[in-house]
Amino acid sequence: MIKCAVSTRKGRFGQALIWGSPKFPVYGKSYLNLDKRKDRVVIVKKLYFGSNLKMYKTVQETTEYLKHLAEQTKDISREEAELFIIPSYTALADARKTVDPAQIKLGAQNMFWEEQGQFTGEISPIMLKELGMDLVMAGHSERRHVFGELDTEENKKVKSALAHNMKALLCIGETGEEKDYGLSPEVLRTQLKIGFHGISQGQIPNLWVAYEPVWSIGVNGTPASADYAEEMHKLIKQTLKELFGKPSKEIPVLYGGSVNPQNAEQLIAMPSIDGLFVGRAAWEADKFAQLIRRAIKARKANQPA
Numbered sequence: 001m002i003k004c005a006v007s008t009r010k011g012r013f014g015q016a017l018i019w020g021s022p023k024f025p026v027y028g029k030s031y032l033n034l035d036k037r038k039d040r041v042v043i044v045k046k047l048y049f050g051s052n053l054k055m056y057k058t059v060q061e062t063t064e065y066l067k068h069l070a071e072q073t074k075d076i077s078r079e080e081a082e083l084f085i086i087p088s089y090t091a092l093a094d095a096r097k098t099v100d101p102a103q104i105k106l107g108a109q110n111m112f113w114e115e116q117g118q119f120t121g122e123i124s125p126i127m128l129k130e131l132g133m134d135l136v137m138a139g140h141s142e143r144r145h146v147f148g149e150l151d152t153e154e155n156k157k158v159k160s161a162l163a164h165n166m167k168a169l170l171c172i173g174e175t176g177e178e179k180d181y182g183l184s185p186e187v188l189r190t191q192l193k194i195g196f197h198g199i200s201q202g203q204i205p206n207l208w209v210a211y212e213p214v215w216s217i218g219v220n221g222t223p224a225s226a227d228y229a230e231e232m233h234k235l236i237k238q239t240l241k242e243l244f245g246k247p248s249k250e251i252p253v254l255y256g257g258s259v260n261p262q263n264a265e266q267l268i269a270m271p272s273i274d275g276l277f278v279g280r281a282a283w284e285a286d287k288f289a290q291l292i293r294r295a296i297k298a299r300k301a302n303q304p305a
């Protein structure tokens with residue numbers, strides 16, 4: 001059902017935001033692109049592009065990176081593509097002063113779920129909210145596998161982020177061993193069902209998911225094939241539907257793990273992949289901007305006419 005139609009831009013293309021469509025069962029937020037030259041309406045799905053800066057980049061490097069990225073992506077419609085960057089804790093305050101949230105959303109790589117207390121070395125949701133963070137990541141594979149975090153802990157982080165009105169980006173993914181045993185569906189379903197346990201339909205607008213197979217991440221990772229990623233994304237969307245019903249189609253599901261300029265277009269062309277969560281290939285602003293641009297083009301080329 002078309003819920004609302006807003007046209008704010010003038011020029012060759014009129015634009016209208018829609019959620020879902022009677023003709024094309026698109027998933028996630030979408031917008032209508034009214035191509036007047038060709039006299040047709042194209043339904044284009046909103047895409048998401050983000051980078052986790054991990055334990056790289058100082059405060060100065062982060063702010064320079066953000067300035068460049070904002071500059072090099074300023075012509076990209078944020079109705080078409082949502083951009084987000086997740087710097088390290090020390091850079092968050094300066095990062096917030098550097099970019100407008102309407103241009104680039106900012107998030108934290110981790111968070112403790114309590115508001116305050118005797119938790120030495122931890123950062124609370126109140127502290128992140130104070131810095132103007134838009135989102136919090138929970139369950140990145142490096143948190144799970146290097147620091148031994150559990151699904152039940154990711155669930156507490158997700159709930160806490162939502163309670164403080166920040167988006168929760170839940171990362172899930174199977175290890176290479178689990179994949180070899182044929183356990184990927186079970187692992188992903190478990191991580192989703194525990195990670196989102198006790199969350200209501202009303203909180204859907206603040207939920208994001210990143211599928212990042214552990215075997216695909218980092219310098220020793222092998223990128224997932226677009227077909228394999230699509231298969232897992234379908235399973236993730238099906239599980240989200242079991243958890244939240246039909247409105248679950250609003251939850252963007254991003255792929256991450258050795259995304260690079262060679263595979264980005266193939267991945268984003270897949271119907272169940274709503275965005276790309278990029279590490280190394282995004283850490284130079286001009287290269288990331290180019291990757292985003294090419295991915296948007298590839299996705300548009302695969303829209304139903």
Ligand code: 13P
Nearest residue numbers: 052217218257258279280
């Ligand atoms: P790489 O793209 O460097 O494999 O990292 C992906 C990642 O971990 C994003 O969170």
